[in-house]
Amino acid sequence: MSSAAAASSSASPVPPEDDVCSVCHDRFRIPCQANCSHWFCGECIVRVWNHGAAVQPCKCPICRRLINLLVPANVSDDQNDDPQLQRVLGEIQHYNHIFGGAPRSLTQRLQDLPFFIRRLFRELMDPQRTLPLVFRARMILMVILSGVYVLSPVDILPESVLGLFGFFDDFLILVIVFLHLAAVYRSLLLYRHGGH
Secondary structure, three states: OOHHHHHHHHHOOOOOOOOOOOOOOOOOOOEEEEOOOOEEEHHHHHHHHHHOOOOOOOEOOOOOOEOOOEEEOOOOHHHOOOHHHHHHHHHHHHHHHHHOOOOOOHHHHHHHHHHHHHHHHHHHHOOOOOOOHHHHHHHHHHHHHHHHHHHOOOOOOOHHHHHHHHHHHHHHHHHHHHHHHHHHHHHHHHHHOOOO
16 A cells, blocks of 8 residues: 555544444444544444433443534445435434534533544545635634744743743643634534534
8 A cells, every 4th residue: 555545544534444333343334433533333323322312412332421423434426325324324414413512511522622633633634625714724823823822931820930830821722722623623524514
């Protein structure tokens, strides 16, 4: 496999080749990634949700975190006419519509942060996928401004006076920037997959 093909395959959101769905223990059919980063067959995770209370998001069968976003893997053009695929994607869209905009605690947002940041940077590196220009500009501006603040000698809590405690404001700025980027990217994913 060429390095370009390896880079392209690692950048696209697909489950690992040697992995199986933890619900049916079979190869993935219509793979979906949950906000906790675990992969499931689309039909299997919808079945898990339907088995429980339909008014609440289901919990991940692996880590037990609430799933408030399901992101289906890219569907090839020859699969678009499959009625089962359309039905499962419709159910995932319905799930995201119900639970995607639900208020989430700060703890849930912090737990989801690695998932969204990892997907965001994967998407930035993939030449086949394009993020909207406004989002790219906003992201670059936020990263540059937070970098300038962290590297600047002017601080709200100066390190020279407060020692290690002075790094708290720098850390807080970075967490706020990443939380904001994750929230905007999450809303972009919901919009793309019909959860708006």
